[in-house]
Amino acid sequence: MKQWFTLMNKEFLELARNFKWIWVPLSFILLGVMDPLTTYYMPQILDSVGGLPKGAVIEIPTPSASEVFIMSLGEYQTIGILIITLSAMGMVAGERKSGVAQMILVKPVSYISYLSSKWASTVILMIVSLFFGLLASWYYTGVLFDFIPFGDFMSAFSLYALWIAFVVTIVIFCSSVFIQPGAAGAVSLAIIIIINLIGxxxxxxMQWSPTQLLHYASEVLVLDTLTEDIWFATGITFLLIILLLASAVAVFKSKELAD
Known part of the structure; x- marks a missing residue:
């Protein structure tokens, strides 16, 4: 266990050196505040752009606070996933390519500790960033529209954080398979897009699919209720995360021993 925490400290230090503890949370916060601000000021934005007939009146229905917050969640489903992929695709592949992985694994370090520490540090970074981003969205949505109950906010955040952990696991798995970070990132995005399309x-x-977690998070915000399918989907997601991590360790070990 001491070895694992030592590896975790190394990963946190590496994240700090690459300024990921700064730019990833800031990126997520910008994504979080973007929709509340643009939705609230959209009439003024359209008016300032011009090009409308003289005397035309812009009437845009005012969305509910839940709808605005769900729009913010949608930003993380697109741009957020791209940020995660770009940030994490070189976690394993980059060290394999540079030879750092071989130097670490020459020591009495297990493959499980090596990969799980990378996965855990990345998940912590992304979930902390997601929390601050959604918290900023919740605050600005409350100030400009109406405050969502904080309990509903936490329920939606927890469900979507599990989806983010699943996305990180896919990226770490691909980073373990491919030695080129670019290939790992491209395949990760392709897999995520495909499972989203299927879901x-x-x-x-496929009410049990991890891709439904965003829908369930939105459902909590709109209906203020948790359906039975949520527990099935969360259980399947946890299981898939464990299976992907185990597969990543097995593939990574076989490739390292082959080399």
Missing amino acids: STFSHL
């Missing part, structure tokens, strides 16, 4: 197309048959 949205067959959502009526």
Whole structure:
């Protein structure tokens, strides 16, 4: 266990050296405040752009606080996932390519400790960043529209944080398979896009899918209730995370021993 915490400290130090503890949270905060601000000031923005007939009146229905907050969640589903992929795709592949991984694994360091410490540090970074980003969105949504109950906010955050942990696991798995960070990132994005497309197309048959966690988070905000399918989806997501991590360790070990 002491070895694992030593590796974790190394990963946190590496994240600090790469300024990820600064730019990733700031990026997530900007994503969080973008929709509340643009939605609230949209009439003024359209008016300042001009090009409308003289005397035209812009009437935009005022969305509810829940709808505005759900729009912020949608930003993390697109730009947020891209940030995660770019940030994490070189976690393993980069060290394999540079030879750092071989130097570490020459010592009595287990493959499980090596990969799990990278996964855990990345998950912590992304979930902390997500929390501050959604907290900023919650605050500005409350100031400009109406405050969502904080309990609903925490429920939605917890469900979406699990999806983010699943995305990180996919990226770490691909980073363990490929030695080129670019290839790991491209394949990760392709996998995430494909499972999102499948999940949205067959959502009526795949209530258990991790891709439904965003839908359930939105449902909590709108309906203020937790359905039974939520527990099934969270359980399946936890299971898939464990299976992906175990597969990452097995593939990474086989490739390192082959080299």
